[in-house]
Amino acid sequence: MQPLLVDIKRGSLEDGPGIRSVVFFKGCPLRCVFCHSPETQDHRVEIGFSVRRCVRCGACAEICPSQAIDMSFSGRIHRSKCNRCGACAEVCPGGGLNRIGTYYSPEELCEILLRDIAYYHHSNGGVTLSGGECTLHPDYLESLLILLKNHGIHIAIQTSGYFDYRSFRKKVLPYCDLVYIDVKFADPRLHKLHTGKSNRRILSNFRTLLREKRVEVHPRTPLIPGITASYRNLYAIAQLAWEAGANDVALMPYNPMGFEMASNLGRPKPQLPEEFMTPEEEKSVKEMFDGIIARLSPKSTL
Ligand code: SF4
Ligand code: SF4
Incomplete structure (x- = not known):
């Protein structure tokens, strides 16, 4: 299966140290109900439709x-009738229709990423591979990462943690400097309910990464009101992260930005708040988490 990309974001200051280019792969084994980038879930080409941008010219209907x-x-x-050919998006004059998913060979992608090499080197930045789930493509990543490492590029991976550890260890890990791994729930039942998969494999990979110490590992928990951002869940995550030997758990701000995209892709909008958390709400959850850490162990570095 050839990996498709959704986007290549240049000049990011939020996805690892320094200035980075972030590559968003298409395809993910999870189906999180709160996903903020639903266009990265399906590994196939998709067509997005934005009613706000449609000028009702009818060109799409004519060519389909x-x-x-x-x-x-x-x-x-x-x-159910669409074969994802993308012809409609090509003739759409206003950007009402968009073809999502592009293939680049590892060499083509490397060439694009190297355009910003001066920024990476001056800022101690690099390249972050994200998704979707980039680790679904270990052979492709290995080819790409060998090319990037030939130029001394710092590599970070953002992952749901749902990957085959053996192939990840063999083909991806040797070229990685940093892994951000999501720990969304401690309870496997809640994980399955809200993401479609149990967290057994994710927690096992998380613990193994920390035990092997081959790479810097940072767990992250997205704050979803009423779902992950509960005292019970955060307590259990802090406990398992501390026991596994993590130095920190980053709480990621709630992000409802993907809900419009879900409806553009013909999926139901998630039944979740459409507003960001207020700074006060976020502060209160972070204070609660700090209290959990202090309660778990006054000496904890988490
Ligand atoms: S991608 Fe567009 S043109 Fe192609 S089948 Fe689907 S709706 Fe029709
Ligand atoms: S081609 Fe684009 S702008 Fe024209 S009707 Fe179709 S979606 Fe709307």
């Missing part, structure tokens, strides 16, 4: 070979 476009339907595309 599958009669999947219905101008009287608010979602515009009958997804």
Whole structure:
């Protein structure tokens, strides 16, 4: 399976040390109900439709070979008829339709990423591979990372933690400097309920990464109101991270930005708040977490 990319973000200051380019792979084994980038879940090409950008010219309906476009339907595309050919997006004049998912060979991608090499070196930055789940493609990553490492590029990986450890260890880990791994829930039942998969493999990978100490490892927990941001869940995560030997757990701010994209892709909007947490709400959760850490161990470095 050839990996598709959703985006390459240049000049990021948020995805690891220094100035970075971030590569978003398409395809993820999880289906988190709170996903802030739903366009990265399906590994296939997708067509997004934004009603706000549609000028109702009808060019898409005219060119569609599958009669999947219905101008009287608010979602515009009958997804069951669509073969994802992308012809409609090519003729759309206003960006109402977008083809999501592009293939680059490792050499092509490396060439794009190296355009910012001066920024990486001057800022102690580098490249971050993200998703979706980039580790679904260990052979591709190995080829890409060998090319990047030939130029001394610092590599970070952002992962859900749901990967095959053996191939990750053999093909990806030797070229990584830093791994950000999501620990969303401690309870396997809650993990399965809200992400579609148990967390058994994720926690095992998390513990093994920390035990082997081959790379810097940073666990991260996304704050989802009423779902992950509870005292019970955060307490259990702090406890398991501390027992595994982690030095920190980063609490990631709630991000509802992906909900519009979910509806652009013809999926139901998640039944979650559409607003960001207020600074006060975020501060209060972080204080609660600090209290948990202090309670777990006054000497903890978490
Ligand atoms: S991607 Fe192709 S089949 Fe699907 S709606 Fe567009 S033109 Fe029609
Ligand atoms: S081609 Fe684009 S702008 Fe024209 S009707 Fe289709 S979605 Fe709307």
